[in-house]
Amino acid sequence: MGQQLLGNFNAFKDPNAPQYITTKSLKAMAGRPLTGNAASDQNIRLARELARRPELVKAMDRNSITGGLDGLIDRQKIGMIIQSDNPYKYLDDQQLAGEMLKKFDGLQDAHAPGHIKIERLKTLAGWPLTGNPAWDGLIHVAREVSKRSDLLRKMDNLASQDSDGWIRKQALRLLSH
Template sequence: MANKGWSPNPAVNENIRLAKALLRDPGLMSALDRHGSTGALDGLIDRTSLNAVINGTNYFQFKTDKELFGEMLEHYNQLKGRFGRDLTVSDLRKLAGQSLTGDSPKDHLIQLAQEMFKRTNALNLASSGNRITQAMLRYLSR
């Protein structure tokens, strides 16, 4: 649509403008392209994905997997359990199951964990068994 020439039909011209604007914002395109339950890029933009972006409250829905891995690396010590040496999938699951608290730093971690569970492919890539190491997150966030 973005490559079409201008039309005498104003509705078509609005669609062309919209398509060009979307192509200028790859982050928005990526968010619109994500599958609602898995978070994987699926090549489809439909009403469900539009509504998810419009009504979404999770800051991380617009982030790429690489950016999520970087966020996890940055907050690694806060994400892992108090006594564990490594972050585990179980730690993330517990955190993702919590309700938002109104405490911004805590909610940031909860939403990060929730987004990782929406993106099962990314979670599987980051974890080895039940463990998620800093070395793996460092590698995936490059």
């Protein structure tokens, strides 16, 4: 679907933001009646299918620096989603915090139980995949969290001193509910 959207990018562009497809322009396309024109109908059907997959739209909408949703989808964001093999790319922040909580034992600092050091998380995000599912799961979650600076900041500041460089288990519990 991402490849189709990228291939027909111009048909979905928002006239008020011509460099982007917006979530608003996708909804508008999905709300159109079928026309009998094969190309137009294909775009309408694609928009309707995307409306049934909000996690995919959110993944394409996610700001590549902050991880926030800005309603603007450009060609680069679509390309990044198509090329990414990270299984966590479709998760929202709440779900991602839940995944970190599930993997907490593998992420926590050996010298500070109950805490994840952000520096270690970023280091782990830079590791190549190993082929070991347990390690690769940790690497993938670290990569996705590290891409979302807004979420990482929340994790760092919730249930602890602001900007101390640590994520506490309690913060993940709060964010995942």
